[in-house]
Amino acid sequence: MADHILEVNHLxxxxxxxxxxxxxxxxxxxxxxxxxxxxxxxxxxxGKSTTGRCILRLIEPTDGEVIFEGEDLLKLGxxxxxxxxxxxxxxxxxxxxxxxxxxxxxETIAEGVRVQKKYRTPAEIExxxxxxxxxxxxxxxxxxxxxHELDGGRRxxxxxxxxxxVEPKLIICDEPVSALDVxxxxxxxxxxxxxxxxxxxxxxxxxxxLSVVNHISDEIMVMYLGQTVEKAPSAExxxxxxxxxxxxxxxxxxxxxxxxxxxxxxLKGEVTSPIDPEDECRFAKRCLYACEKCQKGCPKLKEVxxxxxxxxxxxxx
Amino acid sequence: xxxxxxxxxxxxRKRSKLGEIWHHLKKNKGAMTGLGILxxxxxxxxxxxxxxxxxxxxxxxISQKLQAPNSLHWFGTDEMGRDMFWRVVYGSRYSLAxxxxxxxxxxAVGVPLGAVAGYYGGKxxxxxxxxxxxxxxxxxxxMGVVIVSILGSSTFNLMLAVGISSVPxxxxxxxxxxxxxxxxxxxxxxxxxxxxxxxxxFRHILPNCLSPIIVQTTLRVASAIVSASSLSFLGLGIKxxxxxxxxxxxxxxxxxxxxxxxxxxxxxxxxxxxxxxxMVGDGLRDAMDPKLKR
Amino acid sequence: xxxxxxxEKTVDDSLVLDIQDLTxxxxxxxxxxxxxxxxxxxxxxxxxxxxxxxxxxxxxxxALAILNLLPNPPxxxxxxxxxxxxxxxxxxxxxxxxxxxxxSISMIFQDPMTSLNPVYSVGEQIAESxxxxxxxxxxxxxxxxxxxxxxxxxxxxxxxxxxxxxxxxMKQRVVxxxxxxxxxxxxxxxxxxxxxxxTIQAQVLDMMCDxxxxxxxxxxxxxxxxxxxxxxxxxxAVMYAGRIIEQGTLREVFNHTKHPYTEGLFNSLPxxxxxxxxxxxxxxxxxxxxxxxxxxxxxxxxxxxxxxCINTPQKERSFSETHKVLCSAxxxxxxxxxxxxx
Numbered sequence: 002m003a004d005h006i007l008e009v010n011h012l013x014x015x016x017x018x019x020x021x022x023x024x025x026x027x028x029x030x031x032x033x034x035x036x037x038x039x040x041x042x043x044x045x046x047x048g049k050s051t052t053g054r055c056i057l058r059l060i061e062p063t064d065g066e067v068i069f070e071g072e073d074l075l076k077l078g079x080x081x082x083x084x085x086x087x088x089x090x091x092x093x094x095x096x097x098x099x100x101x102x103x104x105x106x107x108e109t110i111a112e113g114v115r116v117q118k119k120y121r122t123p124a125e126i127e128x129x130x131x132x133x134x135x136x137x138x139x140x141x142x143x144x145x146x147x148x149h150e151l152d153g154g155r156r157x158x159x160x161x162x163x164x165x166x167v168e169p170k171l172i173i174c175d176e177p178v179s180a181l182d183v184x185x186x187x188x189x190x191x192x193x194x195x196x197x198x199x200x201x202x203x204x205x206x207x208x209x210x211l212s213v214v215n216h217i218s219d220e221i222m223v224m225y226l227g228q229t230v231e232k233a234p235s236a237e238x239x240x241x242x243x244x245x246x247x248x249x250x251x252x253x254x255x256x257x258x259x260x261x262x263x264x265x266x267x268l269k270g271e272v273t274s275p276i277d278p279e280d281e282c283r284f285a286k287r288c289l290y291a292c293e294k295c296q297k298g299c300p301k302l303k304e305v306x307x308x309x310x311x312x313x314x315x316x317x318x
Numbered sequence: 319x320x321x322x323x324x325x326x327x328x329x330x331r332k333r334s335k336l337g338e339i340w341h342h343l344k345k346n347k348g349a350m351t352g353l354g355i356l357x358x359x360x361x362x363x364x365x366x367x368x369x370x371x372x373x374x375x376x377x378x379x380i381s382q383k384l385q386a387p388n389s390l391h392w393f394g395t396d397e398m399g400r401d402m403f404w405r406v407v408y409g410s411r412y413s414l415a416x417x418x419x420x421x422x423x424x425x426a427v428g429v430p431l432g433a434v435a436g437y438y439g440g441k442x443x444x445x446x447x448x449x450x451x452x453x454x455x456x457x458x459x460x461m462g463v464v465i466v467s468i469l470g471s472s473t474f475n476l477m478l479a480v481g482i483s484s485v486p487x488x489x490x491x492x493x494x495x496x497x498x499x500x501x502x503x504x505x506x507x508x509x510x511x512x513x514x515x516x517x518x519x520f521r522h523i524l525p526n527c528l529s530p531i532i533v534q535t536t537l538r539v540a541s542a543i544v545s546a547s548s549l550s551f552l553g554l555g556i557k558x559x560x561x562x563x564x565x566x567x568x569x570x571x572x573x574x575x576x577x578x579x580x581x582x583x584x585x586x587x588x589x590x591x592x593x594x595x596x597m598v599g600d601g602l603r604d605a606m607d608p609k610l611k612r
Numbered sequence: 613x614x615x616x617x618x619x620e621k622t623v624d625d626s627l628v629l630d631i632q633d634l635t636x637x638x639x640x641x642x643x644x645x646x647x648x649x650x651x652x653x654x655x656x657x658x659x660x661x662x663x664x665x666x667x668x669x670x671x672x673x674x675a676l677a678i679l680n681l682l683p684n685p686p687x688x689x690x691x692x693x694x695x696x697x698x699x700x701x702x703x704x705x706x707x708x709x710x711x712x713x714x715x716s717i718s719m720i721f722q723d724p725m726t727s728l729n730p731v732y733s734v735g736e737q738i739a740e741s742x743x744x745x746x747x748x749x750x751x752x753x754x755x756x757x758x759x760x761x762x763x764x765x766x767x768x769x770x771x772x773x774x775x776x777x778x779x780x781x782m783k784q785r786v787v788x789x790x791x792x793x794x795x796x797x798x799x800x801x802x803x804x805x806x807x808x809x810x811t812i813q814a815q816v817l818d819m820m821c822d823x824x825x826x827x828x829x830x831x832x833x834x835x836x837x838x839x840x841x842x843x844x845x846x847x848x849a850v851m852y853a854g855r856i857i858e859q860g861t862l863r864e865v866f867n868h869t870k871h872p873y874t875e876g877l878f879n880s881l882p883x884x885x886x887x888x889x890x891x892x893x894x895x896x897x898x899x900x901x902x903x904x905x906x907x908x909x910x911x912x913x914x915x916x917x918x919x920x921c922i923n924t925p926q927k928e929r930s931f932s933e934t935h936k937v938l939c940s941a942x943x944x945x946x947x948x949x950x951x952x953x954x
Contacts, residue, residue, distance in 0.1 A: 044809035045780075059506050086512030099503035102609055103525045116511050145330050147608040152897055153667075160507070167511060182666035183836060187880035187893030209809060212839075216882035216891070235887060253814035255839025257881055259866045265818070268811050272779070 006035040006171060006203050007056070012065035014048070014055050021277040025051045026062070027227035030302075035170075038197070038204040040218030040235070042211055042250070044272060048227040049207045053173040056205070057089055058082055069171070087116055090164035094176035096156035100148040106159055107144045110134065113166025133162040137192060154185035161192065171203045178213060190217060211254050215239060220308075223247050226275050226283040229302060233309040243311045245288050282314060290315050342605035349601020355594040363410040374401060375408045376559045384577050393583040397573065405561040406583050410591075412562035413543050416477050417591065420542040421535055423481025428488025429531060433519050435489065436496030447493070450486045458483035459548055466554040476555035480546050484538050491534050495527035502526075529603050536599035540592040563588050627695075628798050628830040629655040629678065634692035636673050636682065636854075643902040647673040649854040650691075655798070655847075660824060660831045662845035662862075664838065664877070668898055670854040671834045675800045678832075679719060680709055697797050715745040718791040722803040724783035728775040734761070734786045735771035738793055745794040760789040763826075765819060781812035788820065792827060799824075799831045805840065817844055838877060842866060847934070850874050853899055853909035860935030870937040872914045875951045908940065916941050916949065 014026040026048040033039050041049045055062040058074060067074045074085060093099035100109055110130045120126045131141060137158040148156055157177060164172055174193065178186040194217065196202055208214045214221055215235050222232040223246065231244040242248045249266040268287045282288070285295040294314040302310045305317055333341055343349050379399035387394040393402035435446040453461070458480075465479035499505065500523060508518045547564015550556045556565065563584045570580030636648035648670040655661050663671050676682045678694055680701045694701040696717050704712065721727045729737060738757035743750065758768040764785040775783055784804060791799060801820070805813040821844050824831055833845060841848055842862065849859040850871065858871040869875050876894035883889045896913040905911065911921040918941070926938045941947045 044811065054506075057510055059509055083512035083514075086510060089510075091507065091510045093503040093507065095503055099507055101502075101504040101522050101526070103607075112508070112513070113511055116513075142330050149609045154897065163507065163511075183838075183877055183880045184666065184894040185897075187882075187891040188895075190882070191891050191893060211810070212882045212884045215884055215887060239884065239887075249811055253810040254884060255813075255817075255837060255843050256884060257838035257842050257866070257878065259842055259863055265814055267815065267818075272809075 004035045005032045006070060007033040007205075008066070008068040009052075009056065010066040010068070012052065012055055012067065013063045014051050014060060015063045018276060023276050024227045024278055025275065026055060027278075029065075029224075029227075029229055031222060031229070031232065033171075033203060033205065034219075035203055036197070036201050037219040038206055038217055040206045040208065040214035040221040041224060042208060042214050042221060043224035044209060046226075046272060046275065047224040048275075049224050050175055052224070053091065053175050053205060053207050057086075057091055057173060059091070087167040088169055089171045089173070090167060090169040091173045091175060092157075092160050092164050092177045094179055096153045096160060096180060097148075099160050100156055102148055105145045105147055106134070106139070106151075109148075109159055110162045110166055113163045116167045129166070130162075133166055136165065136196070137162045138188075152185075153181050154188060157181060157185075157189055158192070161189075161196075165196070165200075169202070171205070173205045173207070175207045176209070177206075179208065179210065186213070193217065211250060223250065226272065226278065228283060228299070229310070229312060230284065231309075231311050232302070237306075237309055241309075243305060243309070243316050244284075244313050245290055245316065246284050339602075339605045343601050346601040346604065348597040349605075352594040352597030352601070355590060356598060359410055359414060359591065359594070362407060363414045366408060366411050370404065370408060374404045375561060376400065384573070386577075387579055394577070394579045396569070396580055400559075402566075402580065402583055405566060406563070406587050409561040409563045409566060409584065409587070412473070412556055412560065413546075413564065413588070414591065415473070416480065416546040416562070417539040417543045417595075419474075419477040420481035420484070420546065421538050423478055424484045424488050424538065425531075425535060427482070428485040429492045429524070431485070432489040432492025433496050433524060433527075436493040437500055437515065437519055437523065443493070446489065450489045453483075454486035458545055459552075462545065462549045463552065463554060466549065471554050473556060476546055476549055479549065479554075480542050483545065484542065487534060487538065488531070491530050492527060495530050496523055499523050499526045525606075528606060532599045532603045536592070536596040539595045540588060543588055543591070626656050627654055628657055628697055629653065629832070630693075630695040631674075631678070632693045634674070634677060634694060635690040636670070636677050637688050637690050638686040639688055640686050645686075645901045646904050647687075647854055647901060648677065649904070651851075651854075651856045653849060653856065653859070655830050655832065657797075657830055658824065658828060659846045660821075660833055660844055661847045661849060662841035663832055663834045663849050663851060664836065664841055665851035666836060666898060668853075668901060669851040671851055672802055673854075674851075675719065675802055675832065675834060678800060679713055679717065680704070681713075711745065714741055714796070715794045716796055717798045717800070718794070718796045719800040720784075720787055720791050720802065720804045722806050724780060724787050724807065727787050728783060730775050733772050733774055734778070734789075738786070738790050741790050742793045756793065757789075760793050761786075763792075763823065764789045765815075781808050781816060784808060784816055785819070788816075788823070792823060792829075795827055795829070797829055799829055800834070801831060802834045803836070804833075806835070806837075813840075820844070838866075838881065850877070853901060853904055855909070855938060856936075857910065857938045858936070860932070864932065864935040868931075868935070869949065869951050870931060870935070870942070871939050872916050872941070872949055873910045875949050876913075878951065908938075916947075 010030050012026055012029045016023040016025055029052055031039065041052065043049045051060060054060040056067050062075060065075065069089065074082065077085065107130055110133055111126050114120050114126050114129045120129050134141065134144065139155060139158050139162065143151065143155070148159070178189050181189060190213065193204070197204060206214060206217050218235050220232065221235050221238045223230050223244065225246050231238065231242070231247045238247065239251065242251055249268050252266045266289070273283065273286050280298055282295040282300050285291040288295065292315060300312040300314045302312045304310050311317065377400065381399060382395050383397050383399040385391055385395045391401050391403060393406060395401055431446055435443040461483045462479040465482060466475050469475040469478065505518060505522055508522055544564050546555060547562060547568055550562055550565045551568050556562045566584035567581055570584065573580050631651060631653040634648055634651050638645040638647055651674065663674065665671050673682065677689055678696065678701065682689065689702060696712065699712060701709070735754060735757050738760055739753040742748065742753040742756050758771055761771055762768050766782060766785055778786065805816050808816060817840065835841060845862055847859070847861050848865040849856045850865065850873065851857070852873050858865060858874050865874065869878065879892040880894060882891060894913050899909050899912065905922045907924045908914070908921045908926050911917040914921065921940055924940060926940050928936050928938055929942050930936050
């Protein structure tokens with residue numbers, strides 16, 4: 002029996018807009034084992050960030066269940082939820098807007114430390130802040146620096162230290178390296194992996210960059226317009242993609258090797274509108290293999306091999 | 319142990335946070351000039367009752383009326399032969415207080431309301447903003463008249479009236495600033511840490527909304543002084559013959575063609591005060607913004 | 613203008629762009645940012661050069677200098693010459709520059725959202741640039757605009773629509789249509805696909821390659837993504853702290869990497885075929901561009917660095933006619949970087 006730290010069932014988030022209901026997240030279900038990493042990939046607007054924020058209730062979901070260690074977070078009152086915050090944390094994409102420009106490194110990290118009632122006196126708090134700074138690889142002398150004095154990589158480390166300060170069990174990483182340069186990106190990815198090993202963290206890693214997600218995740222979930230189209234262990238997904246969208250995504254990754262670029266699968270057109278979608282496969286309009294079947298109802302996720310789920314009418318057949 | 323670790327953040331820090339602000343403010347010449355002017359003015363206003371003979375301020379001497387500025391009467395004399403210099407100096411006692419207290423009142427009421435409206439949105443915002451709209455639809459003089467007649471005519475009620483009539487400005491400006499800040503990721507990060515809304519508003523949102531609020535505050539000081547004078551003119555507030563800059567200005571208006579200095583000096587006094595507030599405000603804004611520090 | 617024409621004859625015809633010893637500084641109140649330092653670049657007709665580097669390496673400053681569009685102050689071109697199709701961009705008058713920009717050379721910026729004017733329809737914006745540079749009537753310009761839209765894969769019926777009615781990928785196509793409207797000889801593309809999704813990025817890149825052949829133009833493609841470079845470029849120049857530290861053909865730079873920094877970039881990328889491979893990031897940060905060392909700016913982060921690297925000015929070393937590297941380690945003839953050994 003695997004130890005599932007998080008179970009998300011039929012999570013939905015609809016936004017009311019002037020033109021109708023925007024289905025940002027539409028019936029997402031997954032389970033996450035303790036100490037593992039789930040990667041969520043998809044293009045902008047596919048609902049991957051919204052999913053992450055719904056789990057933390059930074060955005061209130063419309064419907065569904067988020068069961069964390071056996072407790073449905075969506076049923077908690079405001080105050081109880083606040084207390085659970087020390088178990089779940091988030092790291093943001095933009096290292097420039099995720100830190101309050103008026104707070105020093107010390108103040109930012111201390112904010113997280115204070116949530117844990119363990120540390121009371123200023124000296125204890127400072128000691129803990131220094132420990133955290135060391136954990137994420139920030140030099141002691143930066144303790145009174147303001148975010149604007151630091152570069153993207155160091156800012157991102159502050160964000161990570163702030164999240165770690167509450168000693169969380171699950172961290173949602175929302176595109177944590179997209180805004181960073183490649184050499185810094187690798188530093189942060191290595192740091193995240195190392196922290197996972199040391200502290201036994203569980204990650205949900207949201208990104209649009211498949212090669213990064215592949216590198217860090219044990220399992221990958223591909224989203225399209227608010228729905229899961231394919232979910233599989235990373236190696237399996239890359240070796241044996243089934244959904245036409247996954248195939249197209251994989252073929253679109255630019256590979257930094259001469260002559261490595263294989264046949265590209267071109268998608269027709271662009272992402273369709275997530276506002277009041279019709280009851281059909283949402284990918285059908287761009288799909289190369291779309292047939293009549295695809296117009297009849299949303300395809301359901303089905304297991305094609307152990308752990309490999311696909312939502313498609315036509316594949317695998 | 320504790321002293322040893324505390325020294326780490328001390329080691330890399332030259333000053334405390336307030337010290338830091340002061341250090342940067344000190345380098346700003348405009349702000350220091352403004353601060354100097356304000357200190358002198360407040361010192362005069364606070365102590366004037368102890369050293370100035372009221373006779374100099376309100377004593378009439380018709381034989382010397384409407385004299386142009388000269389060595390005896392630096393700012394000239396008014397239609398009752400009163401020395402304008404002393405009247406302007408004594409006026410600071412009222413005008414500074416009105417300007418300062420009235421703006422503090424509107425700040426204290428307007429900023430929290432605006433912050434709440436901007437942060438929560440939805441129905442709360444609708445309610446606050448509609449009430450604000452209703453308030454700003456009533457001419458401020460009329461509102462002042464109503465407030466003063468309800469509460470009774472006194473200097474403090476006058477300040478209150480003036481302050482309340484400029485609350486809508488602060489609500490609107492604060493709300494607009496909060497709207498831009500509240501979607502920043504650090505606000506979300508604080509929510510993810512389980513901080514309360516009140517903490518987030520005061521700790522993360524308002525400090526990043528300071529610029530427009532400070533600018534508005536310094537500008538409002540001037541209009542508060544002037545609108546207080548219109549209320550005094552209507553007999554609701556400071557009673558003549560006590561001089562107050564706005565009242566001096568209104569009184570001088572009748573003579574502006576022949577004796578422009580009657581308006582000039584109280585006008586200058588208001589201008590210098592506002593300028594001083596403005597320079598200090600700008601300086602403070604820059605000194606409190608870590609991004610502008612080098 | 614006649615003088616310009618004369619010059620044209622004396623220069624190698626196939627060379628679209630010729631930069632010699634270009635140095636760009638930003639002179640701020642109390643410090644000088646050395647954004648670009650003594651770079652030389654040549655680009656032939658129909659070739660695509662990938663200009664690679666991290667944030668702050670001086671890629672965009674180089675591109676702006678080529679257009680002579682550096683914000684001045686604080687940007688100053690300290691030395692060097694830039695020739696585009698034989699015209700010395702730094703010596704032309706404002707008027708001549710204006711006629712060259714857009715007609716012989718154009719630029720595409722990273723963010724398609726802000727490079728289009730929201731109050732004009734896309735047709736108007738394309739036609740405007742055609743009218744400005746070509747001697748034609750309004751009707752002709754519109755006709756050409758329709759043609760351009762179709763070329764970048766947008767149905768011509770959408771010509772009267774406004775930018776907000778287009779998606780990000782579509783907007784970038786419109787921007788490309790505007791840039792190509794006057795058949796430029798040289799196109800500077802500053803991270804044109806960074807803001808786009810991968811599938812859309814793939815579409816746009818393929819389209820740009822097609823258009824390159826169709827329009828016979830040369831392109832400088834600024835990017836930080838080595839994958840994109842491998843996909844579309846013929847030549848590569850790697851920039852670090854304002855210098856080109858390695859340049860050569862795609863094959864030379866990718867398969868016979870010489871510079872430790874280029875190697876570091878490759879090692880930082882997750883390998884899609886080998887999930888378990890440990891990433892080897894380059895340690896440390898970019899140096900402060902206001903305090904660049906005398907010698908190699910990469911030395912403090914370089915795993916092969918010797919103490920003298922930081923003080924001795926580097927010499928350019930050629931490994932072939934096209935492959936040039938800026939690294940003193942090759943003074944030692946036995947020196948090899950690890951990537952090449954395996």
